[in-house]
Amino acid sequence: MSAAPKSHPAFKFLRQQTIDSLNIRIQQYEHVKTGALHIHLASDQAENVFLVALRTMAKDSSGVAHVLEHTALCGSEKFPVRDPFFMMIRRSLNTFMNAFTSSDWTAYPFASRNKKDFNNLLEVYLDAVFFARLDALDFAQEGHRVELIDDEEGQPSLTYKGVVFNEMKGAMSSPVSQLWQTLTKYLFPSTTYHFNSGGEPSDIPDLTHDQLLAFYKRHYHPSNALFMTSGDIPAEVHQAAFQKHALSRFSAQKIDLFVADEKRYLSPLKVQESYPAAAHDKQAKSHLVLGWLLGHSTDLRRQMQANLLARVLLDNSASPLRKELETCGIGTGPSQLCGLEDSNKEMTFVCGLEGADTNDADKFENLVMDCLKNVEDKGVSQSEVEAALHQLELGQREIGGDGYPFGMQLILRALPAAI
Secondary structure, X not given: OOOOOOOOOOEEEEEEEEEHHHOEEEEEEEEOOOOOEEEEEXXXXXXXXXXXXXXXXXXXXXXXXXXXXXXXXXXXXXXXXOOHHHHHHHHOOEEEEOOEEOOOEEEEEEEEOOHHHHHHHHHHHHHHHHOEXXXXXXXXXXXXXXXXXXXXXXXXXXXXXXXXXHHHHHHOOOHHHHHHHHHHHHHOOOOHHHOOOOOOOOOHHHOOHHHHHHHHHHHOOHHHXXXXXXXXXXXXXXXXXXXXXXXXXXXXXXXXXOOOOOOOOOOOOOOOOOOOOOOOOOOOOEEEEEEEEEEEOOOHHHHHHHHHHHHHHHOOOOOHHHHHHHHOOOOOEEOOOOEEEOOOOEEEEEXXXXXXXXXXXXHHHHHHHHHHHHHHHHOOOHHHHHXXXXXXXXXXXXXXXOOOOHHHHHHHHHHHHHO
């Protein structure tokens, strides 16, 4: 067993594990005063990665977490300037800079090969997350506001504007996005996944600046934070920066943010909902989808089984379920939602058809259930299982791809389970 790595006095070392195939050592620490977790992926990679994530559990579809993610980057205590984030993108040597809002977390990641640049970015990010200004005018810009514009007839009329509002109007104009939100609304009737964390355009204007401030105060605290780093900078060096720029100013806070297990239906639920389409749109047809709520994504054995099974069923045109969906004569082809979603606390498996007809719903359901029963009874060839397993392994070991630094890929893959 390797010796415990050094840590900053403000942190205590919890455990370490080596993953030889990825050439990394995973080290876990806890900030003594606040309970903030730090997970470090120690490697010889010169490209260093940082991410701070916070559990953000929405209780409505106003997009509060998403608007907050944008507004937090509009100036902070130490950097009270307009858009320091975008100024750094232009001036920095970063290889990656962004921020993400997911269904149950918000994350602020970046990567750089230059140590000085990394430290500069780290100071900006820590100040933005823990000491954001959240000015009312920035909220109006990033969230929503009302503007007076001329309509098609040249008459003045009021309309909603806002970066997040416009972004979500575009995102939710896609039938597939609306389908996913509708599906999760019924798969998760009582937990945070029931809501649209990005924000529904119809609900975003209900969000107030005071609600944004209250959400920030409750969620953006080190006791609710997870720090993740990767690369050749030692963990204790990162921790010294965390302590200096942020953590030394906080004490512990009781955080009761968690996702309960979703209740299960006693029998299958059938739902029919509609989405808006332009008049005479010949492409506007029904989407037929079946969804299952599975077990915990943090159960690695179950998650591995679910990923393997999803690949065996849907990976290519010869896979049993995809073959049925492509050749059944219903609709125009398999749905874009087909597959396993394992980023939430509980996994979901989905399969469906696009461009179908509502009258074919029962036929589609019977087709899928018969296919699954056939696979259960007769199994699939060993070669298909090995091919799927091989693709899974290649995906996990690939260095590069997806437009993300390798350390960032590993961190983002581990983040949901860590949350």
